[in-house]
Amino acid sequence: MSTPNKMTATCGNCGEPRDIDVWNGINIGEHPELKEQVKDGSLFVWECPHCGERNLAPYQALYHDPAEHLMIWHIPENTVTEEQIASVTAQLKDLEGYVLRRVDDIGSLIEKVNLFDAGLDDVVLEMCKYVTKMELTGASREVSDPAPVEGSSPPLAPEKTEAIRQAPFKFYKLDGPDNDLIFSYPLDGEMRGVKIGFQVYGDCQGIVSRNPVMTPGPGFARIDAAWLESFFG
Ligand SMILES: [Zn+2]
Numbered sequence: 038m039s040t041p042n043k044m045t046a047t048c049g050n051c052g053e054p055r056d057i058d059v060w061n062g063i064n065i066g067e068h069p070e071l072k073e074q075v076k077d078g079s080l081f082v083w084e085c086p087h088c089g090e091r092n093l094a095p096y097q098a099l100y101h102d103p104a105e106h107l108m109i110w111h112i113p114e115n116t117v118t119e120e121q122i123a124s125v126t127a128q129l130k131d132l133e134g135y136v137l138r139r140v141d142d143i144g145s146l147i148e149k150v151n152l153f154d155a156g157l158d159d160v161v162l163e164m165c166k167y168v169t170k171m172e173l174t175g176a177s178r179e180v181s182d183p184a185p186v187e188g189s190s191p192p193l194a195p196e197k198t199e200a201i202r203q204a205p206f207k208f209y210k211l212d213g214p215d216n217d218l219i220f221s222y223p224l225d226g227e228m229r230g231v232k233i234g235f236q237v238y239g240d241c242q243g244i245v246s247r248n249p250v251m252t253p254g255p256g257f258a259r260i261d262a263a264w265l266e267s268f269f270g
Pocket of ligand 1: 048049050051052053085086087088089090
């Protein structure tokens with residue numbers, strides 16, 4: 038059974054040091070209870086016993102779901118070297134059919150766990166986000182509309198268009214009987230949501246399957262907005 042490591046962390050509020058549990062290896066097969074703690078982010082939060090501050094500890098963690106043949110490696114900047122990643126990847130070469138991903142931040146780790154849980158494909162989802170951003174910025178629609186609507190409203194200001202293009206869209210969940218997709222994204226200091234029909238996902242699946250260049254590379258691939266946009270330079 039895997040067990041957590043210990044790490045000394047310092048409270049961001051009162052400065053008190055504290056030994057905390059860090060799960061550098063999160064094996065969902067051995068510890069199914071950790072999955073929810075990843076999904077709500079609490080596995081990376083510790084509460085200071087002195088002042089009650091809830092601190093974030095964004096340590097590197099390899100999430101492994103053996104039943105789903107899925108590994109997602111949360112690698113914050115400068116925590117794991119490329120040599121270490123290559124070494125782990127080499128040890129995994131017998132894991133045929135595994136999906137291997139790397140992410141830089143906890144929000145992206147949570148998103149990946151959520152989307153694979155929902156039976157979705159992250160390459161197709163990045164395509165959906167790209168298309169949705171184009172729709173939001175090009176279709177002259179009020180951004181706060183929860184659902185796509187026909188008709189025209191005044192064009193968005195250029196700075197708003199740019200802000201939406203740059204915003205980190207995250208898959209939030211499938212919604213309703215028709216499996217609409219909900220994305221969340223920050224804009225003007227608050228979180229927004231946008232709902233798209235599942236047929237958009239189907240359309241994007243078609244685009245991806247017709248473009249084999251959009252196949253993730255070997256090893257722990259980084260599949261995000263920048264990766265997707267590299268095909269549309
Ligand atoms: Zn404290």
